Amino acid sequence: MTVTPSLIAPTANPLLERALREKLARRAETTGSLGELEPVAVRMGLMQNTLKPRFVEPQILLFAADHGLAVDGLGVPGGRSTADLVQQALTGQIPVSVFARIQGLELTVVDAGVAEGLPPHARLMARKIAHGTRNARVNSAMSMDQAHAAIRAGMEIGNTLPGNVRACAGIGVGSQESAALVISRLTDAPVRELLLAGPQMKQDDLAKLLVIAQGAQGRHRDVSDPVEVLAAFGGFEVAMMVGLMLVAASKRHLIIVDGMAACAALGVAARIAAPVTDYVVFCRSHSHHGLDTALDLFRASALLELGMESTDGTGATLAWPLVRSAVALLSEVAEGEDPGPTRPAELGGPVTTPGSSKY
Secondary structure, three states: OOOOHHHOOOOOOOOHHHHHHHHHHHHHHHHHOOOOOHHHHHHHHHOOOOOOOOOOOOEEEEEEOOOHHHHHOOHHHHHHOOOHHHHHOOOOOHHHHHHHEEEEEEEEEEEEEOOOOOOOOOEEEOOOOOOOOOOOOOOOOOOOHHHHHHHHHHHHHHHHHHHHEEEEEEEEEOHHHHHHHHHHHOOOHHHHHOOOEEEEEEEHHHHHHHHHHHHHHHHHHOOHHHHHHHHOOOOOHHHHHHHHHHHHOOOOOEEEEOOOHHHHHHHHHHHHOHHHHHEEEEEEOOOHHHHHHHHHHHHOOHHHOOOOOOOHHHHHHHHHHHHHHHHHHHHOOOOOOOOOOOOOHOOOOOOOOOOOOOO
């Protein structure tokens, strides 16, 4: 499937939004206000263009890839390789896997470009473009052909998986730094703010990261087209999430964004088709200061803040019950009108009931 910007519709719909708010107000007369859940419920109704949104077969995808910047000495806590992280996710050794299972999210790990070979697994999707990207300080991380191939792979995944929820996160050595470079170039945000972990970060560590990042920025100082920026700095996991997000938004599916790599992917996707951001809720799995900056650039906040320091994707699994509960306010709390219309009569078109809804 080829997704063009015209295929992705903005969710703004004043008549439907008013009807959604009125429906929640009627609920509040007997149940009381449910605070921040109510705006989330309205957003879900607008995404699906219905008074009775429903989610089915929710999916969480961890896109894994290695990055050429790792040759400059980048690493992850505990010295784990990307292949190790993948195996831990597949075998339930990290919280994201356990939380996904108990929350009813179907977990898939996508090998977008892990440097090592990975043994087959029922939850592993092999879509390796190459065994890691090149070092962005020396060359473009990806060729344009590779970037387009990764985007197409993400689109194919988006078209193949069931359900209408896509939670996205990236994992891999160098992923966060690569994503910071993509976001910095797309937004002109200082890369230092995206790399800074927080007040406890050692200045020597930050200085080393800045040398690496600024070297890559200088090497590609003239790149500005979003896909060219992606190719220059990004990773295969970011590119695949770009394709997945474009397809998801074209189908009015919910996109749950967790972490820097997913934010970088959203930044690229939004420059291809701006309405993609209408279909997004944001989560976080750690307190890294750079993620604060990334979320601020989208004028967004995480749906749930728990002070965790965990693998990206963990926050999405914990925020999912809140989204599901918000939707239940509109679709499952009885108010004497069910079965009723899924769209207000003023909007015209066929009036359907939940049994005939596409969701």
